Amino acid sequence: MVSAGLFLGSFQAWAQMEGFDVQNSVILEAEGHACMGEDKSRKETRELAMAETKRKAAEMALTYIKSETEVKNAIVSSDIINAYAQARVSVIEEMEKGWFKTEHAGECYKVKIKVEVTPDPDSLRKVVKEKSLLDDPNAPLTVKLWTDKKKYQIGEKIKIYLKGNKPFFAKIIYHDAADHLIQLIPNPYRNENYFNGGVIYEIPSGRDRFDLEVSPPLGLESITLYASTTQLGALNLIPSQGIYMVKTGSTEVGMKTRGVKITEKKGDLPGGPVEFGEVKLEVNTVQD
Numbered sequence: 001m002v003s004a005g006l007f008l009g010s011f012q013a014w015a016q017m018e019g020f021d022v023q024n025s026v027i028l029e030a031e032g033h034a035c036m037g038e039d040k041s042r043k044e045t046r047e048l049a050m051a052e053t054k055r056k057a058a059e060m061a062l063t064y065i066k067s068e069t070e071v072k073n074a075i076v077s078s079d080i081i082n083a084y085a086q087a088r089v090s091v092i093e094e095m096e097k098g099w100f101k102t103e104h105a106g107e108c109y110k111v112k113i114k115v116e117v118t119p120d121p122d123s124l125r126k127v128v129k130e131k132s133l134l135d136d137p138n139a140p141l142t143v144k145l146w147t148d149k150k151k152y153q154i155g156e157k158i159k160i161y162l163k164g165n166k167p168f169f170a171k172i173i174y175h176d177a178a179d180h181l182i183q184l185i186p187n188p189y190r191n192e193n194y195f196n197g198g199v200i201y202e203i204p205s206g207r208d209r210f211d212l213e214v215s216p217p218l219g220l221e222s223i224t225l226y227a228s229t230t231q232l233g234a235l236n237l238i239p240s241q242g243i244y245m246v247k248t249g250s251t252e253v254g255m256k257t258r259g260v261k262i263t264e265k266k267g268d269l270p271g272g273p274v275e276f277g278e279v280k281l282e283v284n285t286v287q288d
Helices: 042-068 074-085 121-128 131-135 250-257
Strands: 010-013 025-035 088-102 106-118 143-147 160-164 168-175 181-185 201-203 220-228 237-240 243-246 274-284
Touching: 025 042, 025 088, 042 074, 042 088, 042 106, 074 121, 143 220, 143 274, 160 168, 160 220, 168 250
Parallel strands: none
Antiparallel strands: 010 274, 025 106, 025 274, 088 106, 143 160, 160 201, 168 181, 168 220, 181 243, 220 274, 237 243
16 A cells, blocks of 8 residues: 555535535536527627527526436425526536528527536525435435544544445545645546445545555645536546546636536437536644
């Protein structure tokens, strides 16, 4: 076993949710268009096409959540749907765009985009507090991330634990005090990053060939778990001591990871929606 020289310290979770995913979303592809008619400029038409496509994406995500969410608690189910009814739509990638002409509408502009539909955080927060979601495979993807202790000293080894309510793919990124980004899962010796729902997993374990041992430099650090119901987007990586050093810029990691593989087309949808989750733990190193 090779020590990766990493440190995870005192445990803090976003929004005091004890490591529960409070940033879940739906990622999908959507297409839309708008036509100039007699009263719109080309700029207005492009903006209208984008707005219409985002609106369509939000409706697709809501329809998906309604069809997939069958939690036993009717109030919780209603809260989840309400959170997605007030969702924010962010463009991940503009896949196609361009002008075309029709006989009756004249010049029109079409776009195809990959978007992330994020539910209203205030509405979702009370849902996440309902810990039974972590044991309900019919609820939207919910993940939890935690460590074995709240505080570590130099020389101690740390264990990370994760659990999801349904099968998911994961990346675990560690951000150390020296501003290095390290991908713990998957790694050079464990390419498999698929986890079953309802099971607690320990990191490192199995084929991992690294330890998380407390060592300087000390300071504020973090662990981020990215989870999805399909394979996550790739990062620029270099193997080192049983882990991967991440060369993708820290500001781009979240977006690159969201470059998920959209599932096969279903019905009228350009691609089946993908459930996505992100949970982050901030940690501090200590001398003794």
